[in-house]
Amino acid sequence: MDKFFNPSSVVVIGSSNSPFNLGATISNILHYLGYKGELYVVNSKGEDVHGSRGFKSVLDIPGEVDLAIILTPARVAPAVVRECGMKGIRHLVIETAEFSEAGEEGKRLQEEISACAREFGIRFLGPNCLGTLNAHNKFCCFFGIIPGMYDEVFDRPGAISYVIQSGGVGALIIDSFRKDITNVNKMVSIGNKEDVDEADLIDYFNGDNTEVICLYLENVKNGRKLLETAKRIRKPVLVYKVGRTGEGSKAAMSHTAGMANNDVIFESACSQAGIVRLKSISELYTLPKMFTGMPLMKGKRVAVFTNSGAFGGITADLIVESGLEMASFSEETKERLRATAKLFNVSNPVDLGPTLGKQTFIDIWDAILSSDRVDGLLAVPNVWQKVVVEAICELEDICRKYDKPAAIYIPNAIERILAIRTEFNLPIFESPEEATRALTVSHQHYRSLGKKVGEALPV
Amino acid sequence: MDKFFNPSSVVVIGSSNSPFNLGATISNILHYLGYKGELYVVNSKGEDVHGSRGFKSVLDIPGEVDLAIILTPARVAPAVVRECGMKGIRHLVIETAEFSEAGEEGKRLQEEISACAREFGIRFLGPNCLGTLNAHNKFCCFFGIIPGMYDEVFDRPGAISYVIQSGGVGALIIDSFRKDITNVNKMVSIGNKEDVDEADLIDYFNGDNTEVICLYLENVKNGRKLLETAKRIRKPVLVYKVGRTGEGSKAAMSHTAGMANNDVIFESACSQAGIVRLKSISELYTLPKMFTGMPLMKGKRVAVFTNSGAFGGITADLIVESGLEMASFSEETKERLRATAKLFNVSNPVDLGPTLGKQTFIDIWDAILSSDRVDGLLAVPNVWQKVVVEAICELEDICRKYDKPAAIYIPNAIERILAIRTEFNLPIFESPEEATRALTVSHQHYRSLGKKVGEALPV
Numbered sequence: 001m002d003k004f005f006n007p008s009s010v011v012v013i014g015s016s017n018s019p020f021n022l023g024a025t026i027s028n029i030l031h032y033l034g035y036k037g038e039l040y041v042v043n044s045k046g047e048d049v050h051g052s053r054g055f056k057s058v059l060d061i062p063g064e065v066d067l068a069i070i071l072t073p074a075r076v077a078p079a080v081v082r083e084c085g086m087k088g089i090r091h092l093v094i095e096t097a098e099f100s101e102a103g104e105e106g107k108r109l110q111e112e113i114s115a116c117a118r119e120f121g122i123r124f125l126g127p128n129c130l131g132t133l134n135a136h137n138k139f140c141c142f143f144g145i146i147p148g149m150y151d152e153v154f155d156r157p158g159a160i161s162y163v164i165q166s167g168g169v170g171a172l173i174i175d176s177f178r179k180d181i182t183n184v185n186k187m188v189s190i191g192n193k194e195d196v197d198e199a200d201l202i203d204y205f206n207g208d209n210t211e212v213i214c215l216y217l218e219n220v221k222n223g224r225k226l227l228e229t230a231k232r233i234r235k236p237v238l239v240y241k242v243g244r245t246g247e248g249s250k251a252a253m254s255h256t257a258g259m260a261n262n263d264v265i266f267e268s269a270c271s272q273a274g275i276v277r278l279k280s281i282s283e284l285y286t287l288p289k290m291f292t293g294m295p296l297m298k299g300k301r302v303a304v305f306t307n308s309g310a311f312g313g314i315t316a317d318l319i320v321e322s323g324l325e326m327a328s329f330s331e332e333t334k335e336r337l338r339a340t341a342k343l344f345n346v347s348n349p350v351d352l353g354p355t356l357g358k359q360t361f362i363d364i365w366d367a368i369l370s371s372d373r374v375d376g377l378l379a380v381p382n383v384w385q386k387v388v389v390e391a392i393c394e395l396e397d398i399c400r401k402y403d404k405p406a407a408i409y410i411p412n413a414i415e416r417i418l419a420i421r422t423e424f425n426l427p428i429f430e431s432p433e434e435a436t437r438a439l440t441v442s443h444q445h446y447r448s449l450g451k452k453v454g455e456a457l458p459v
Numbered sequence: 460m461d462k463f464f465n466p467s468s469v470v471v472i473g474s475s476n477s478p479f480n481l482g483a484t485i486s487n488i489l490h491y492l493g494y495k496g497e498l499y500v501v502n503s504k505g506e507d508v509h510g511s512r513g514f515k516s517v518l519d520i521p522g523e524v525d526l527a528i529i530l531t532p533a534r535v536a537p538a539v540v541r542e543c544g545m546k547g548i549r550h551l552v553i554e555t556a557e558f559s560e561a562g563e564e565g566k567r568l569q570e571e572i573s574a575c576a577r578e579f580g581i582r583f584l585g586p587n588c589l590g591t592l593n594a595h596n597k598f599c600c601f602f603g604i605i606p607g608m609y610d611e612v613f614d615r616p617g618a619i620s621y622v623i624q625s626g627g628v629g630a631l632i633i634d635s636f637r638k639d640i641t642n643v644n645k646m647v648s649i650g651n652k653e654d655v656d657e658a659d660l661i662d663y664f665n666g667d668n669t670e671v672i673c674l675y676l677e678n679v680k681n682g683r684k685l686l687e688t689a690k691r692i693r694k695p696v697l698v699y700k701v702g703r704t705g706e707g708s709k710a711a712m713s714h715t716a717g718m719a720n721n722d723v724i725f726e727s728a729c730s731q732a733g734i735v736r737l738k739s740i741s742e743l744y745t746l747p748k749m750f751t752g753m754p755l756m757k758g759k760r761v762a763v764f765t766n767s768g769a770f771g772g773i774t775a776d777l778i779v780e781s782g783l784e785m786a787s788f789s790e791e792t793k794e795r796l797r798a799t800a801k802l803f804n805v806s807n808p809v810d811l812g813p814t815l816g817k818q819t820f821i822d823i824w825d826a827i828l829s830s831d832r833v834d835g836l837l838a839v840p841n842v843w844q845k846v847v848v849e850a851i852c853e854l855e856d857i858c859r860k861y862d863k864p865a866a867i868y869i870p871n872a873i874e875r876i877l878a879i880r881t882e883f884n885l886p887i888f889e890s891p892e893e894a895t896r897a898l899t900v901s902h903q904h905y906r907s908l909g910k911k912v913g914e915a916l917p918v
Contacts, residue, residue, distance in 0.1 A: 248776030
């Protein structure tokens with residue numbers, strides 16, 4: 001599977017100098033990214049493209065080829081796949097569309113490709129996909145990428161790997177990470193997933209440097225395979241699935257040729273396999289950061305801290321509604337809290353009045369997280385003064401000290417949140433709902449892990 | 460009630476030149492905003508503050524006073540209220556805290572104030588509140604506002620009026636409107652609402668230039684009054700209420716001294732009175748724009764448009780899950796759609812391939828909105844080219860032509876959404892969930908209106 005992300009030599013079949021040629025955008029982006037391996041192109045004239053040597057057929061290429069990227073019209077794709085097989089290429093990315101998502105003829109072509117691939121022992125992505133992106137080694141075979149568009153992913157690679165069934169969703173994820181503290185590790189678009197599917201990729205991401213695995217799925221073809229694979233995985237697996245309703249399923253079908261799935265069965269499979277189901281597209285890029293720096297939440301008891309009174313009540317509601325519990329402090333904890341500063345409330349939610357001391361925040365958070373009646377912290381500090389941000393910068397250390405997570409939300413306009421998050425590299429969520437959800441999901445994953453290792457984990 | 464928002468003369472009682480004096484921040488912000496009326500201060504030394512003439516007692520002020528703003532310690536507040544009564548002042552904003560939210564003694568003081576006010580026929584806001592902000596005439600008696608902080612509200616007043624029980628939530632709303640197309644008209648913080656409450660203010664906002672009334676409530680003291688008032692109102696009333704759970708209610712109690720409310724009863728009252736209950740704090744500032752420019756949604760049938768395939772399925776799920784329906788197009792509509800451009804899908808959701816023509820978008824939206832099988836549009840255009848934004852700029856006109864709304868979401872990172880929204884003054888929502896919700900809420904309000912006028916409105 002690694003050849004899809006780290007090929008030593010690549011051919012782009014269907015890359016030419018014609019105007020609007022999509023294959024040429026791939027040659028171009030690979031050049032731009034400084035791809036170090038051999039890069040060939042194949043087109044009807046056998047012409048060079050963007051400095052890559054051109055051939056009329058893969059069979060004419062002198063050296064070995066690890067990966068072929070195919071962007072020819074659908075009708076010639078079966079012949080191209082056969083030539084790749086004869087050339088000894090064992091990994092293909094078939095980006096061409098107009099296969100099973102487009103009707104009977106496309107379906108027949110897709111089956112033909114599949115049969116041919118089996119004959120040669122070829123593994124392939126697609127058809128009707130974008131292929132792969134590997135931020136760490138600056139490899140990308142997505143078509144249509146303009147040089148510069150995704151610089152930030154490649155300059156600041158992250159820990160989250162994605163399997164997506166839509167380029168549009170991939171672009172939204174990459175765009176959104178510009179203002180976040182984590183980023184994409186690898187991303188793969190599987191399109192109609194005739195061969196390689198989400199389960200194969202989860203398996204692969206389980207063995208590489210990925211920390212969180214996220215999936216955007218429009219359908220599941222082999223539910224049992226996904227279930228059995230996910231059961232073995234220890235890394236968090238987060239899934240947003242379209243087609244929860246009949247109408248959604250129908251719409252997805254015209255996009256990536258899925259089948260109507262029974263969502264109740266999928267839900268139950270996720271629950272068995274410890275897969276976290278996401279509730280919105282944005283959770284695909286906002287929630288993973290809860291797993292990259294913070295300890296897991298081992299119980300349900302949440303302490304709330306705020307210096308903006310209303311958010312105590314707001315988050316208490318959200319915590320209870322999401323199935324977590326408001327922690328009940330011991331007298332000892334309350335006594336420690338009283339000693340820190342003038343607090344409006346020393347019971348949970350802790351409500352701090354105006355203070356200028358960074359250490360006050362730290363003392364309060366230490367008192368809360370050290371309590372054996374608390375499993376995690378929902379922190380809602382209004383950052384009206386710089387000392388508050390400076391205090392938040394030390395919160396992760398306190399969390400690690402007590403092996404408990406904090407989810408942070410600052411009750412400020414979104415552009416302020418984005419600015420502070422990126423400037424200070426803090427895992428700040430964008431709403432109280434999102435922060436509460438992050439704690440919920442952290443705990444859900446912790447419980448799944450417990451089931452997977454077959455014993456109760458320490459609480 | 461208008462005197463709270465448009466007073467001809469004001470006294471700030473408890474405004475002095477002492478360091479950290481909160482009353483002085485009010486004198487200061489009123490000067491900064493260029494308050495045109497008479498502005499006096501009262502303090503123990505009788506000293507002038509920020510150029511406003513100072514007295515030792517309101518009784519010494521030579522002229523009439525419309526509104527007194529009180530920031531003295533709680534224990535002297537009853538005597539101050541009495542003096543105001545004797546002076547003939549009939550409108551007070553009691554911003555001082557430490558009343559019923561702080562225990563028995565505070566509760567007694569609050570009752571004393573209340574009795575005294577009744578004796579003189581005084582109406583008052585608070586105690587434990589911020590008072591009022593009127594963006595249109597640049598009046599603001601919130602304490603703690605630094606000059607410049609809220610310039611955008613006063614420079615670009617809007618159509619949404621707020622009743623809030625928390626200054627923190629008010630600040631979040633004002634901050635968030637910096638990057639939106641609508642803005643605050645009036646905002647009033649009611650704190651412990653011993654006298655003037657949310658119902659009084661809804662009534663007042665029903666008669667002024669407000670277009671949408673939004674409430675953030677931590678408790679409801681007089682449910683029947685709220686219900687009866689809301690029933691009379693034709694403007695949309697949107698409410699976020701804390702205390703939906705026992706824990707949330709308990710937390711709110713320490714903030715603004717409410718009582719535990721039964722949320723089931725509140726829910727049923729809202730439904731009877733046509734009040735829209737909001738699901739998140741952010742809906743307080745994101746949803747109102749659906750009511751300021753777009754026609755109401757008269758039925759449940761939604762058409763989806765996208766040029767980014769995945770979002771067809773994503774939104775179809777959301778529409779069905781929110782209780783709306785995916786519209787089913789007639790053959791005639793499909794024929795019109797086919798004539799516009801190469802579409803990946805002419806059934807609902809409409810999926811447009813790459814196109815460079817602004818007119819294509821307009822033709823498609825016209826075909827959709829003119830259909831008598833469609834009640835509203837959920838538009839998810841990826842704005843990868845400037846022509847798309849230019850097309851969106853004409854969408855509101857098409858909506859008005861057919862008297863049907865569109866909710867717009869662009870599948871881009873949030874900072875891009877904010878930038879396009881403000882630059883082109885477009886009602887763009889921040890997520891597909893929010894856009895779907897906007898249509899739902901629009902239809903909910905339309906149905907409530909129908910019940911209120913006692914007959915079915917045209918569908």
